[in-house]
Amino acid sequence: MPGRTSKVHAKGRLDKYYHMAKEQGYRARSAFKLIQLNKKYNFLEKSKCLVDLCAAPGGWLQVAAKYMPKPNIIIGLDLVAIKPIPGAITHVEDITTQKCRSTLKKELKTWKADVFLHDGAPNVGVSWIQDAFTQSELVLASLKLATEFLIVGGTFVTKVFRSKDYNKLIWVFNQFFAKVEATKPASSRNVSAEIFVVCREYKAPKKVDPRLLDPKYVFKEVDDVADEDMDDKKKKERQGALLNDLFHPEKRKRHRTGYADGDYTLHIANNIADFLTGPDFLTTLTSSNELRFDMDDFGKQMAEHPITTQEIIDCCKDLKVLGKKDFKDLLKWRDAIRLDLGISQKKVVKEDETPEEEEPQDPESLADRLDAERKVAASRVKRERRKARERKAKQLIKFRLGMGTPSEIGLEASEQGAMGMGMGIMDQDDEGLFHMTGGTNVTSEQAKKSQALTAAEQAAADLMLTSDEDSMSESDDHEDDLEDYDSDADVQRKALRLESKLDNLYEQFCERRIDKDPSLRVRKQKEGAKAFEEWYGIEFDSNKRKREEGDLGADNGDESSDFSDDTDSEVEEKPTRPVKGKKRKAPSPEPVEDEEKEDVAVDPRALSKRARVFFDNPLFKALEQPKPKPAVQEAKKKANEDLFAKEMDGNWSDDSDLDAVPTRKEQKIAKKAKVMKDGFEDDSEDEKETNGFEVVPAGLDINGKPHDDFAITTAEAYTLAQKMIRKSSKRDVVDEGYNRFAFNDPDGMPDWFIDDESRHNKPSLPITKEAVTIILQKQRSLDARPIKKVAEAKFRKQMRTARRFEKMQKKAMSVMDDDGGEMSDKTKLLEVAKLKRRAKGKSDTKKTEVVVARGVNRAKQGRPKGVKGRYKMVDPRMKKEMRAEKRHAKATARKRRK
Numbered sequence: 001m002p003g004r005t006s007k008v009h010a011k012g013r014l015d016k017y018y019h020m021a022k023e024q025g026y027r028a029r030s031a032f033k034l035i036q037l038n039k040k041y042n043f044l045e046k047s048k049c050l051v052d053l054c055a056a057p058g059g060w061l062q063v064a065a066k067y068m069p070k071p072n073i074i075i076g077l078d079l080v081a082i083k084p085i086p087g088a089i090t091h092v093e094d095i096t097t098q099k100c101r102s103t104l105k106k107e108l109k110t111w112k113a114d115v116f117l118h119d120g121a122p123n124v125g126v127s128w129i130q131d132a133f134t135q136s137e138l139v140l141a142s143l144k145l146a147t148e149f150l151i152v153g154g155t156f157v158t159k160v161f162r163s164k165d166y167n168k169l170i171w172v173f174n175q176f177f178a179k180v181e182a183t184k185p186a187s188s189r190n191v192s193a194e195i196f197v198v199c200r201e202y203k204a205p206k207k208v209d210p211r212l213l214d215p216k217y218v219f220k221e222v223d224d225v226a227d228e229d230m231d232d233k234k235k236k237e238r239q240g241a242l243l244n245d246l247f248h249p250e251k252r253k254r255h256r257t258g259y260a261d262g263d264y265t266l267h268i269a270n271n272i273a274d275f276l277t278g279p280d281f282l283t284t285l286t287s288s289n290e291l292r293f294d295m296d297d298f299g300k301q302m303a304e305h306p307i308t309t310q311e312i313i314d315c316c317k318d319l320k321v322l323g324k325k326d327f328k329d330l331l332k333w334r335d336a337i338r339l340d341l342g343i344s345q346k347k348v349v350k351e352d353e354t355p356e357e358e359e360p361q362d363p364e365s366l367a368d369r370l371d372a373e374r375k376v377a378a379s380r381v382k383r384e385r386r387k388a389r390e391r392k393a394k395q396l397i398k399f400r401l402g403m404g405t406p407s408e409i410g411l412e413a414s415e416q417g418a419m420g421m422g423m424g425i426m427d428q429d430d431e432g433l434f435h436m437t438g439g440t441n442v443t444s445e446q447a448k449k450s451q452a453l454t455a456a457e458q459a460a461a462d463l464m465l466t467s468d469e470d471s472m473s474e475s476d477d478h479e480d481d482l483e484d485y486d487s488d489a490d491v492q493r494k495a496l497r498l499e500s501k502l503d504n505l506y507e508q509f510c511e512r513r514i515d516k517d518p519s520l521r522v523r524k525q526k527e528g529a530k531a532f533e534e535w536y537g538i539e540f541d542s543n544k545r546k547r548e549e550g551d552l553g554a555d556n557g558d559e560s561s562d563f564s565d566d567t568d569s570e571v572e573e574k575p576t577r578p579v580k581g582k583k584r585k586a587p588s589p590e591p592v593e594d595e596e597k598e599d600v601a602v603d604p605r606a607l608s609k610r611a612r613v614f615f616d617n618p619l620f621k622a623l624e625q626p627k628p629k630p631a632v633q634e635a636k637k638k639a640n641e642d643l644f645a646k647e648m649d650g651n652w653s654d655d656s657d658l659d660a661v662p663t664r665k666e667q668k669i670a671k672k673a674k675v676m677k678d679g680f681e682d683d684s685e686d687e688k689e690t691n692g693f694e695v696v697p698a699g700l701d702i703n704g705k706p707h708d709d710f711a712i713t714t715a716e717a718y719t720l721a722q723k724m725i726r727k728s729s730k731r732d733v734v735d736e737g738y739n740r741f742a743f744n745d746p747d748g749m750p751d752w753f754i755d756d757e758s759r760h761n762k763p764s765l766p767i768t769k770e771a772v773t774i775i776l777q778k779q780r781s782l783d784a785r786p787i788k789k790v791a792e793a794k795f796r797k798q799m800r801t802a803r804r805f806e807k808m809q810k811k812a813m814s815v816m817d818d819d820g821g822e823m824s825d826k827t828k829l830l831e832v833a834k835l836k837r838r839a840k841g842k843s844d845t846k847k848t849e850v851v852v853a854r855g856v857n858r859a860k861q862g863r864p865k866g867v868k869g870r871y872k873m874v875d876p877r878m879k880k881e882m883r884a885e886k887r888h889a890k891a892t893a894r895k896r897r898k
């Protein structure tokens, strides 16, 4: 059954408790709720007799049978039959009936139960009789049984739902039990409103006030007053509420006075006459399950009345399934019948005399009209708000895409701009470019752009706020107007779409800025961005970017302000951005402009993603470094001249201007002060370059790649990691984590057993072929690498050789520069060749080969056969003696050392 499967999955039923229940043979996952409750309160181990109300399919009964000491009595009751459970007696009973009470009495005889359990929930939608009860009423019914059959000091465990009845129930429990505690076991789903109340130490009062167990009394609303005590206003209100119940069943509040005394368990059938002629026809309509035509002659007449259609008769048979239209038809039919019978006419005559006593002729049409008017007004306001939001967002989008003028963004921008350059934005920026130029040198274009951007970001923020506020206020305004939900959903969907559009634009904005700033990009690559890319591939580019942006934000406060502080404009940010290394100088407006122009000319975003990845290669970094341009130098010179002129004139506008551009000396002093304060030196790019060391940031290895603390080194881990990537398989992994290996209780076990278990009683994790191949490849590539010590030795050797060659070069130079002319050219060459040989580590002294004069060589004159280079002919005796001598010398030396 596909429908059933999807329902099961949609509710997330197949969670770990479901699997655990299956594994451990429990009939329902709810068994773990009782296990967990018992773990906390230990009531099962102490009890001999237990009654489980609403016990099907029997999960709790199984737990009780397992945990209770034997011999015991376990009785389970439910509306549906329970498959036999060893050690438990089960009956099909409705716990709200008298018959159930008798059955229980028969079973228990003179016994009293130690524990009463109740995990009932109304079987919604099964049949009208089961629907008639709410959870709270079931709870009260179970308590009623418990009070009768529970032993003094006994325990009552019940499930309740968090509703307005909750506190009332708790109050009632407190009347019967010394200890009442509400708890939610871990196995109870968080999405469920259920909560379990464990009531201990039953007081067993001699006399029980029946009202304490009467739902009509316990759940009585404070304003539920007897009909006869109601004034006209109250009556009308009540009629309104009843109408609301009829037309909005989804928001129905209970009006319990509609039920007959003590008859709350039954299917309520009323006479049609009550509805047609009774004073409280609305109550009759809302509280009845059926309106019967066969109760008296009047009813039978009405059934045959020409105005009565078959549809009306059918509607009256089951009022609980009727919709709004059916109720309207019923009310109209009632009016028509009343007119025909002359009942209404009489009242109309009365109406003219005393309009105050008027019976609402057509209350539902009045309510409809009011409803409709309210809806029209509300939707008009909503539409206007939505349009305004969309207009604003469109302007913002246009501006972001460079299609609009800043003035379009909002008047606020121009107003802010008009406030003057020396204020607002510039004041936020201590070492700002604007201060340096005294505010007057900033081009109006830049200023506009900066303010417009600020305004744009402000507008975005406003937009979000208003949409939030709106949605909140709307939801407040129309909390009770369910008809409006469609349009609300529309608005929310649109707001979400806009939000995601804005997010995209913001992402693009950040990307463009990263692309514009080569130093930022270079640094990011140093921080191991490349490693990520290699690992995740091109497809993950956008994710990677996001992550990097996040990382940057987290690592560097200045950086983060660059990206997260929306109020900073692009123009302002240039000077505040921490440009590392030599570029960290007080910037001037012109270079910024130049850079921007250049960016416009060659837009890196024009490249495809693949191309961008390619150009991210460090080889291209050098090309990307902006070179100082003559125009920039000109601008700097000009700025300096301005500064000088100002200084000479004593024309500084204020002190902050002086602070804005710290001199080199000031920077040094500030740095020293920082070092003294912090106790360590700032490891900025400046320092790195001047010291000649490259400081590898924490978290990166010597190659600039991030340390991999969570390296996947086994095929199991790889398979697991692969599963964790997908949401569906991830859930399976989590659920599979709870298996028979998860809860091995080692208490009371011998050490050898625990030891053995820990070694062998492990789940064997599945591994995929692919994972094994990958891990093998990884292992092979690791094996192929030289070990660290060998690499170091090789490096040392290379260094030594390099040093020797350096020395040799120096000596060779001095030999060749032999100005005294003592050496001939040939000698010089020989000398240099000797030096070269030495540098290569070859010794000059030639080896003399010892040749034994025996065999073909005996008494041979001249060079023996097969011998090249120096040689010495020796007789065999001599060679042996020489070796013996050496051995002897070695031995004596060893002895002496000892």
Ligand SMILES: C[S@@+](CC[C@H](N)C(=O)[O-])C[C@H]1O[C@@H](n2cnc3c(N)ncnc32)[C@H](O)[C@@H]1O
Residues within 6 Å of the ligand: 027, 028, 030, 031, 053, 054, 055, 056, 057, 058, 059, 060, 061, 077, 078, 079, 080, 093, 094, 095, 096, 119, 120, 121, 122, 123, 130, 133, 138
């Ligand atoms: C959540 S199940 C109980 C599960 C049970 N505790 C277990 O572990 O297997 C709720 C049960 O309440 C029963 N129920 C609902 N109304 C009832 C009533 N008036 N009398 C008896 N049982 C009722 C339903 O038939 C249903 O089987």
